[in-house]
Amino acid sequence: MQTENILEIEDLKxxxxxxxxxxxxxxxxxxxxxxxxxxxxxxxxGSGKSLTARAIMNLLPRAADVTGGRVRFRKGDGTVLDILKxxxxxxxxxxxxxxxxGMIFQEPMTALSPVHSIGKQIMTTLNLHxxxxxxxxxxxxxxxxxxxxxPKPMEMxxxxxxxxxxxxRQRAMIAMALSCNPSLLLADEPTTALxxxxxxxxxxLIMSLQDKMNMAVLFITHNFGVVAEIADRVTVMYLGNDVExxxxxxxxxxxxxxxxRALLKSIPRLDGQKKHRLQTIEGMVPDPFNLPxxxxxxxxxxxxxSGRCEISAPEPTHFDNAQMARCHLHQDQPxxxx
Amino acid sequence: MNTYNLPDDALVSxxxxxxxxxxxKGWLGGKTGAVKAVDDVTFHIRQxxxxxxxxxxGSGKSTTARAILRALEPTGGTIRFKGPDGNWNDITxxxxxxxxxxxxxxxxxxxxxxSSLNPxxxxxxLVGEPMVNHGITNKAExxxxxxxxxxxxxxxxxxxxxxxxxxxxxxxxRIGIARALALNPxxxxxxxxxxxxxxxxxxxxINLLQDLQDELDLTYLFITHDxxxxxHISDRIGVMYAGRLVELADTDSFFQRPRHPYSEALLSAIxxxxxxxxxxxxxxxVKGEVADPANLPKGCAFAGRCPYATxxxxxxxxxxxxxxxxxxxxxxxxxxxxxxxxxx
Numbered sequence: 142m143q144t145e146n147i148l149e150i151e152d153l154k155x156x157x158x159x160x161x162x163x164x165x166x167x168x169x170x171x172x173x174x175x176x177x178x179x180x181x182x183x184x185x186x187g188s189g190k191s192l193t194a195r196a197i198m199n200l201l202p203r204a205a206d207v208t209g210g211r212v213r214f215r216k217g218d219g220t221v222l223d224i225l226k227x228x229x230x231x232x233x234x235x236x237x238x239x240x241x242x243g244m245i246f247q248e249p250m251t252a253l254s255p256v257h258s259i260g261k262q263i264m265t266t267l268n269l270h271x272x273x274x275x276x277x278x279x280x281x282x283x284x285x286x287x288x289x290x291x292p293k294p295m296e297m298x299x300x301x302x303x304x305x306x307x308x309x310r311q312r313a314m315i316a317m318a319l320s321c322n323p324s325l326l327l328a329d330e331p332t333t334a335l336x337x338x339x340x341x342x343x344x345x346l347i348m349s350l351q352d353k354m355n356m357a358v359l360f361i362t363h364n365f366g367v368v369a370e371i372a373d374r375v376t377v378m379y380l381g382n383d384v385e386x387x388x389x390x391x392x393x394x395x396x397x398x399x400x401x402r403a404l405l406k407s408i409p410r411l412d413g414q415k416k417h418r419l420q421t422i423e424g425m426v427p428d429p430f431n432l433p434x435x436x437x438x439x440x441x442x443x444x445x446x447s448g449r450c451e452i453s454a455p456e457p458t459h460f461d462n463a464q465m466a467r468c469h470l471h472q473d474q475p476x477x478x479x
Numbered sequence: 480m481n482t483y484n485l486p487d488d489a490l491v492s493x494x495x496x497x498x499x500x501x502x503x504k505g506w507l508g509g510k511t512g513a514v515k516a517v518d519d520v521t522f523h524i525r526q527x528x529x530x531x532x533x534x535x536x537g538s539g540k541s542t543t544a545r546a547i548l549r550a551l552e553p554t555g556g557t558i559r560f561k562g563p564d565g566n567w568n569d570i571t572x573x574x575x576x577x578x579x580x581x582x583x584x585x586x587x588x589x590x591x592x593x594s595s596l597n598p599x600x601x602x603x604x605l606v607g608e609p610m611v612n613h614g615i616t617n618k619a620e621x622x623x624x625x626x627x628x629x630x631x632x633x634x635x636x637x638x639x640x641x642x643x644x645x646x647x648x649x650x651x652x653r654i655g656i657a658r659a660l661a662l663n664p665x666x667x668x669x670x671x672x673x674x675x676x677x678x679x680x681x682x683x684x685i686n687l688l689q690d691l692q693d694e695l696d697l698t699y700l701f702i703t704h705d706x707x708x709x710x711h712i713s714d715r716i717g718v719m720y721a722g723r724l725v726e727l728a729d730t731d732s733f734f735q736r737p738r739h740p741y742s743e744a745l746l747s748a749i750x751x752x753x754x755x756x757x758x759x760x761x762x763x764x765v766k767g768e769v770a771d772p773a774n775l776p777k778g779c780a781f782a783g784r785c786p787y788a789t790x791x792x793x794x795x796x797x798x799x800x801x802x803x804x805x806x807x808x809x810x811x812x813x814x815x816x817x818x819x820x821x822x823x
Contacts, residue, residue: 185677186648306768307536336535336704341748341764363678366707366750370757389754407682408752409711411734411821418689419682419711425647426677 142213142221147325147357148174148197153210155192155201164429167192168381168437169210171457176324179351179358181372181389183365183404187426188378190361194327197359198244199224199234216241217324240270243318243356247330249310253302259286259313260298263320270321285316289346308339315346322354329361344371365408369393377401380426380437387464397458397466399444436469444470490561490666490698491524491547497555498542502773514773516542518722520556521799524666529692529699531713531730533706533745535769538719540702544668547700548587549578560585563665583613583662590671592651596643602629602654603639609661628657631694632687649680656687660695668700673708685712706749710734715805718742721770721780724799727807735820738808740785741765743818751821779811787812 142149155167167189174180184190195201197212212224214237227234238244246252254262263282267273273281279298286294289312302310311331318326328347332340348371351358362368368375368389375392377385377400385398396402406420424441427433433440439450449469458471485492498517501510517539524530534540545551547558549570559567560581568581589595596605606628607621615621626636632653643651652672659667669688673681689712691697703709709716709730716733718726718741726739737743744765751757763786770780779785782792791811799809810816 185679308768336769337706337748338535338744338765339768340750341762342766344750345762345764364750365678365752369752369754370750393752393754404678405752407679409682409685409707410752411707411710411746411749418686421683421686422679425649425680 142215143173145175146173147176147215148359149213150193150197151211151213153193153196153212154208155189155196155205156208157202157204158206159204162430165208165432166205166381166429167196168432170378170381170383171210172376172383172386174325174357174359176357177351177355178373179348179360179371181368181375182359182361182378183363183368183375184378185363185426187380187429189381190378191329193378194244194329194359194361197224197327198238198242199227199229200238214242214325236270239266239318239323240321241323242325242327243321243323244327245311245314245318245329245331247333249307249314250302252314253310253317255302258299258301259305259316263298263313263317266317266320281320282316285320286313288319288350289313289316291316306339307335308342311335311339311343312346315343315350319350319354322356324356326351326356326358327361328358330363331360332367333362333364340367347371365393365405377404380429380432382437382467383465384438384468385464385466387466388462391462391464395464397460397464397471398468399442399470400438401466403441403443436467446470485523486525488526489523490526491700492559492567493523493543493547493556494521494559495556496520496543496546496553496558498539498546498551499554512773515722515775516772517546517553519799520719520722520724522717522724522727524698524700526561526665526698527692527696528714529701529712530715530717531701531703531709532717532719533703533709534719535704537721537769537772539722539772540719541670543719544587544670544700544702548585548668549573550587560666583609584664585666586659586662586664586668588652588655588659588667588669588672591675592648592655593675595655596651598643601640601642602634605643605654606657606661609658613662624661625657628660631660631691632657633683647680649676649684652676652680652684653687656684656691660691663695664697666698666700668702670702671704672701674703674705681708688712706745718745721775722772723780723809724807725781725809727799729805731822732803732806733820734822737818737820738802738806738813738816739781739810740787740816740818741781743820744784746821747819749821779809787816 151171153167153170157164170193182190207225214222214224260282264278267278283294286297291297291312332343372389375389376383379400385401403422422441435451435453436455439445446469455467455469457465457467459465496517499513499515502512504511532540546553558571559569562568603625606625610621629636634653673684701712713730715729717724720741726742747762765784767784778793778795779797782788797809797811799807802808802813
């Protein structure tokens with residue numbers, strides 16, 4: 142594992158054996174996260190982004206098989222942990238989840254327990270991972286709620302999730318995820334269910350906390366606007382493949398994969414140019430039971446090379462600026478291509 | 480009652496619409512208050528235009544749409560709809576029987592393409608159902624029309640005998656659109672119709688809606704929380720906050736210079752898919768939370784979060800008033816404020 146990375150995912154493959162056949166939901170995904178950076182993972186539904194996040198926590202659905210690859214995480218003391226080699230319920234994994242790796246989810250109402258107060262839930266995490274006294278736990282919990290800018294933290298400790306608004310619940314969940322000063326925060330669509338003004342508040346909060354605590358963030362979303370605002374680097378996923386990884390500027394201003402280009406063209410922009418038609422990606426996301434041969438995007442790609450893209454899956458091409466694209470268009474041309 | 484003059488080409492008129500839901504509490508279930516889901520909302524929609532209504536959850540935008548289509552009976556105000564004969568019909572308190580004939584001209588497309596289609600009906604039954612309901616009995620005629628509609632929304636007519644589960648989210652939304660178009664409506668309300676779809680599929684659906692509008696001369700009420708979508712599709716925009724319409728303007732001037740502080744806050748909160756602009760942008764994130772429509776403050780509902788609020792704002796509820804050609808804002812200070820848009 143490279144020394145500058147905190148998390149490395151290498152050729153990860155996850156499949157489901159179902160009655161109707163095998164679904165290769167994640168099909169050779171590789172990316173890495175450096176300490177203190179925000180990696181945005183974007184993709185449409187079914188691209189395997191959430192499943193990849195669950196693999197990092199070693200919390201895959203029981204029906205899922207890891208058929209290849211590995212996930213390695215560098216702990217605070219510098220030792221490297223091969224996460225998928227650990228047992229799901231092992232002491233090491235349990236210490237890691239909520240300890241060095243915090244996680245926030247899309248729907249705080251289902252992620253929080255409805256029958257325990259916010260304070261109780263934060264203190265349970267503290268109890269598992271620290272040896273603070275009861276009194277110190279209460280103080281720490283209030284301090285955390287203050288950190289996520291909840292008004293009147295001492296009173297908030299006694300509240301139950303149903304008494305809070307969506308934005309407040311998401312703050313409570315962030316407080317819980319941060320309770321043990323994680324070095325990596327996994328955020329799976331944490332603002333998707335929120336209104337824009339609340340979303341802006343939560344994004345600002347995550348960014349300021351990330352800065353303050355110098356933690357790495359893996360931010361999963363389908364919203365390119367959110368990615369542009371918070372990510373340092375971006376991985377674009379399509380049908381279980383990481384099709385492109387680059388710095389946020391390269392993704393937006395010099396995308397190298399036709400899928401990234403097509404997606405960027407299809408989002409409406411506030412640029413004052415009225416009534417132009419939105420560009421679309423032809424066709425639909427293919428049936429996961431029958432993935433296309435070769436490059437999975439070739440059926441919808443406007444730049445597909447016949448005789449090539451439908452035959453073999455492209456290997457990743459690495460460019461000088463640390464950009465990576467999995468596309469045949471770049472295979473024979475070493476060096477950056479516009 | 481007429482607060483402003485309706486233009487000749489108006490198709491739908493909403494005046495002082497009010498939709499209050501009673502709150503019952505206690506052992507005897509006595510009425511203790513009301514949720515003012517929609518309060519004093521006035522606007523009209525012109526023939527052939529798209530009016531976008533934006534607002535956050537709980538702002539009353541869906542309730543407004545449902546009241547216009549008379550899925551709800553308003554507790555106050557007037558809703559009028561111009562029939563195909565050119566006459567205005569006051570539909571505010573009409574019974575379902577009386578509405579039946581008019582209903583074929585006003586249709587709705589829903590948000591969730593998974594729960595809005597009956598899983599036990601085939602496409603033919605789903606899309607044909609409105610026709611059966613309106614007395615068309617000839618099977619062959621229905622079948623032809625269903626095939627025509629499916630082709631129109633970009634689905635293959637051969638799939639007519641299949642059930643909704645065989646289709647993806649985007650395709651189901653197309654089925655919902657075909658169903659809404661079955662009776663040749665003049666007015667279609669789309670309530671968050673693309674919110675549940677992926678980026679590329681949402682773009683296809685938006686293009687389809689625009690094509691259909693050109694082809695069939697449809698009038699849309701487009702309800703969404705997504706401002707970039709609304710900028711793309713709408714001719715005019717209405718902004719709702721805590722049950723009230725706080726601003727009404729044509730799209731271009733709205734994005735150049737909003738006239739209500741809440742509109743400015745909304746515009747500044749949209750994440751823009753452009754990293755360089757995102758870094759330059761100074762965001763003034765509004766603090767606090769949306770006002771509770773069951774317990775609205777005495778003055779302006781936005782005053783508590785508004786950076787420009789004065790003593791007047793907490794004391795007195797502002798009226799929706801004209802602030803320019805075709806522009807209305809519900810703000811005491813709309814004239815003196817220089818608010819920032821996104822395209823100026």
